[in-house]
Amino acid sequence: MNVQERYRLWSENPYFEEEIQQELKEITDPQEIEDRFYTDLEFGTGGLRGIIAAGTNRMNKYVIRKVTQGLAECVCDHGPEGMQRGVVIAYDSRKYSPEFALEAGLILAKNGIKVYLFDALRPTPELSFAVRHLRALAGIVVTASHNPKTYNGYKVYWDDGGQVPPVKADQILARINARENWLGIEPMSLDEAKRSGLLQIIGEEIDQLYLSRVKELALYPDLDAQKGKELKIVYTPLHGAGNILVRRALSELGFSSVQVVHEQEHPDPEFTTVPYPNPEAPATFELARNYGNEMKADLLLATDPDADRLGVVLRKPQGDYIQLTGNQIGIILTYYILSQKKSLGTLPNNAAIIKTVASTDLADEVARYFNVRVENVLTGFKFIAEKEREMEEGGWGTFQFGFEESYGYLAGDFVRDKDAIIASVILAEAALYYQQVEGRTFFDVLESIYQQFGYYVEDQESLTLEGKRGKEEMALIMNTLRQEEIHELCGMTIERFDDYEQRISKNLRTGQTEPLKLPRSNVLRYSFSDGGFVMVRPSGTEPKIKFYISVKADTRTEADDLNCKLKKELMERIAKIRSA
Template structure:
């Protein structure tokens, strides 16, 4: 195949003496045996998405390697010096169980130290939320996590955090990216100043566990804790470093860990994908739960920022909850606890995202608490805490199985959320209820919101173009009717406009630009389309709702909502 000149120009730069012989040899091998792979490796530069910079490991500008991460770190170092002149700049670095995460983390630490920046590097793999906590605990200016979350084994990634403990947001993100893109590879300083690198571990673990205990325990009687049977799986990831100790310190002794998935392993050998959104990922945990008659199953993704949950339904069968359901349950529990403790003063808020369940608005309204809604990605919820210092943050979540309890951590936190869920489950069981029954009660009180997600995978350069064309088509030929239901409103977050199709009135959306389209139908159904910021996918989110006047009618209403969503999906030719 013929390779474009622009790609060959990049390849030739990577064959210069700036890059090592291992890189040269790998590129030459691709040139002769796999020109398509060479094209995929160089056709663009890795971009910062909703979860930082994430990609396949290997040589090239579109790959995760010592040079792409070295360049990002050099650019960040230069920006930190501009942002904090005259200060002793400090950064924290953590990494997960993925292949090369430890060596890449050391490379990142080397570049920071070579630039005269003090580095706190975790001595072993640790959960992502602990990095956010450590950054604030150590008064650092920035932080890095080497992780690709739940992506396949060939991936790794680079998440950047700022002084507040949250991920990079405007204006810092764009300013850092501009510096990185303008930086030549020969300007990367790889020679470490080892005296500036300090290793951290056990002391930080203890501090983080203590913080989780403070934020996620709510006077659950010890007897209730003893009665709760828990199955936990880290899915070969980092949470095994903290969650067993956290649950023990909190008084939960009846914990069963899935032994086959308890050892960190970047190959994730027992699952197709270490993604708690996928039912298959928790199949071994559910089998163990049935064996020991557990009440709740919790599984975390490799870097332990997201969690999947299964509970027993009304027939005693283990049932997976989706991210919207766990978010609603946890938010309601926190609101109720704050109310009982007299902590609701009128200046509190919870956080959510534009693709998550509208039920969050109903919950917040019932407690006279504001629900702030941001773009997809937890960095926007963390930014709310910074932007509104006069307001008290209670908690917040997003549909993709992430939740944050309080503001000690400024990112989604499966560690603290696991403890919160156990507190909720223990109290429910002690009151002759369950998390499943509590969810149905919420549907009766606030309306039954049913959500569904379709993810279409489109890999590589051709896939990226296909995703672009799908979004362009939706913009150029906007849907005015779907499955017999009229479209009332179209929100285009790339154009920052909300158009009422009934009145032709157009409003300005006050969130940052993002490649997202949301359709609102006349019956309250919500449909969202967006390309993933971390995976080669385009995602379609569906939310339909009906009143539920009695728990006994749950199945009938659920069946009707499922049928409605199915008809909409068929009308949009998505299946």
Template sequence: MSKILDKAKQWLTSTFDAETQQEIQQLIDTNSSDLEDRFYKNMEFGTGGMRGIMGAGTNRINKYTLGRATQGLSNYLIENVKKEQLKVVIAYDCRHNSKKFAKLVADVFSANNIKVFLFEDLRATPELSFAVRHLDCDAGIVLTASHNPPEYNGYKVYWSDGGQIVPPHDGGIIGNVNGLDFTEIKFNANESLIETIGKEVDDVFVAKSVVNGKLSEKIDRKNLKVVFTSLHGTSIVSVPDALAKAGYTDVHIVEEQREPNGDFPTVKSPNPEEPEALKMATDLAYKIGADIVIGTDPDCDRLGVAVRDADGNMKLMNGNQTMVVMTDFLMRKWKKEGKINGNQFVGSTIVSTELVNEVAAGYGVDTNVSLTGFKWIAKMIRDNPNKDFIGGGEESFGYMVGDFVRDKDAVTATLLACEVAALAKQNGSSFYEELLNIYIRNNFYKEHLISITKKGMDGAAEIQQMLSDMRNNPITEIDGEKIESLSDYDASTRKNLITGAITNIDLPKSNVLIYQTASGTRIAARPSGTEPKIKFYFSVNTSLDNVKNTDKVEAELDAKIQRIIKEMKLN
């Protein structure tokens, strides 16, 4: 604790403003248990950048941790990008302090003689990704904490290709940041280098979203009744406009959730993965007889989709299901237009459903599988400049259509989901029936996610111990099936637990473990890159011969997952 106290007292010096000193002094005076969590480590970059609780301290989002990150990035850009005038673009979401933090970040860049394009008000994260290339910038920043609770904020860094930073740039930037003292941050802005942007970029972004999200086929878009909720986030700026320009006229917005608000007053969590977050939207859908419900997270990079099932009930699709339906739809379009020639690929991740691989193979299209996070899918595009990227997604409710945005994009994906639903309705089918038909043509895959929260320094140690136990004392059998392989992405090895044979995994190292049986049952474990959680992903599958047997087969798969969870003592 003495080391923690020493680190805290450094924040009582003249380097830090009076408000910060007062906050830290009060924690010291009251012997607050919060002090340890604020100083036991430095805020670090994960799969989604830097994200954490706002407040004073090295393990918090504040003026100084953001300033140091920006100073480190500035130093890295100056050292590694040899241009006369470096340029960055900055966006921010609806969270508390986001606008203030965005201006602070702009100030630091400009103080380092870097030109800044700063959005005039909150904007969707995919628009920031688009703007990086549109404005020919060397980097981009968005201030957001995605779907985290109101006390969180964050800082995501994008490179010149519009994708989030990956090796070697991420390590280089982090090295620069970690090597900095807070006294080295340049806070004195050069206002002449900060340019406000807005509608001129919005109009191009929405137009390109419509082009990428619409089909060339004739679709009766006016006949689809849509309910949309922004969950108090930034999507209200772009999604309704995009839907209108695409020709969707029967769109109903959840008015109680229209206004951007960092407190997210109508939901427990602004997370479109959770049915509770979309309850107001599904209630409205029942009231007006809507065909589809779409909700987006606060920074508009992820979407939740609810559609009518066979009984007419609104059913929230999980991210894997939405991903599979949209990918199949895109490939069907490409095939109809005669554009599939073996030079195309789709993107997925190691913890997402393997059904997308089966679907793509049926069209003669390769699936590139990356680590978790859309920065790796963006890297696929950069690494394959001579191949056509059709689309890609991951289980966490994110999807990317084409490559004009290099991150998950709820604006274009919303349009695509509506296209699927509108064309299906026109043909006497539905979004849900399209999914069932995919199951029949391939296999019925059922996925389930468990997140276990372990806060603070002790929690982080517990998470590492759980992974260590799974790595060093591997499970050999689950639900009566022998485990065939253990993939350890930290060691870059895949071990056949039956024969003992070891093969290499050609992906960057990551603290992820995946068990798999011969039948395709999978159990994956990984710590969250942005939250104090360990996540367990379960995937099971079997054949489905007829739509009438859907409920029976799904119940069998659900029961299998629950047996596995019980066997692993995770419930």
């Protein structure tokens, strides 16, 4: 069907509820109609994410039905055993999240599949834990993570608790695409699903098991219990799912001086107090800073709506606050875990960390110093989880820590996605240890790392390019860069050019090429001979193209200056491509 045929079907067929049809009939802009119906909302390894509205290219219950039916058919391929193992479903605080979660559950039940549905909003990492603990075949989280309030999403997990891998995602997508007709996908009634035993509500029993595992990750539980109250923390869940579990985990370990930001404590799909519920954005900490100033807090912590990302702001000795980057948090946690486990004698001989190619190379240097293996994977935490599984099944490494620059962190072996509850606990303990045992702050720790390994500064720029035209413009940028051979940027020599779409790495000094082992992905990375890189990639979850910058210098001032000049030159180059 073409755009107009799809539009008429959704506007006129009684299968679609009156509210949907009225919304569509009120659209007067032909471009808006085209954008809603020119394609289906894309399903990939991250599932779905889109603006909440009527249309095939939007998030609504009919898209949920069609995608869930495709997932259900893949579950049924595993026979009665797979259907009985079932699917766990969680959701966050976004608009329609509970309704979409229930809709998905009732579609699965209609297909004879066992469903475990959380009784209220829960963090994404707890869903990952629940899939593993319940030995379910799959999991679903209804969330759009840190996207604006107009978005919602649908993430699919497989039996190891990690996001569905590319091969399985392709199988699900094939089932979704095989069904051209949007009509006739009906959910089971709620009463029947409960009466038949196909729908089981879960909650506190999973919380307790999950929290017990989180607390086991503490390296100094006695210190936490005895001195935890000395560390003053302000925490905001940003109206999301982290509120209860983050506070319980910290409190049960001994961190009793935690003040929640009351204005952002409770779920709010409008995210009334923040323009954008992303802990990377400084504005999200505005209220937390006020609380911090009042109680002279040591740490300000923020989790995003589904509590898989953690943002951190530190109090400086002068009394003002400064926000850490995702890379700085990752470095602090890497250094703390490896150095303390080495000191305690608990660092395995085959210890390994996993990070993404968009994250700082400083972590590689720190890990090598402790004789720890480093695995670099594509951007997206699903690839960290996949590598952890490979490591575990192959027996060639023991996972210690994983992180990505976009505020995602993981330790332990019981979750297979980034986890802000785990990160909050380890970070709080690290701050307490350095404060109480070594008399240092995180600023002191970072400075000592920079002095030892070099001053790394990372930055990021992004362009928002929405709709069909936006996708075309992103393709133009990537294709132009791919065809050019750039040998230097900002006076820095580029030694290696990696094209992950072509899966080729080229040494620009020698001209030699070699295959890249990572999966195919539309990513370009330029590595400088003296350290640092530039990386370009279209986002897989937002209508953006992202530019990652990392520079290395002998002093902080030199690194900051170099970063500013490099970013300016890079964006001027991109502007020329767009205007050509």
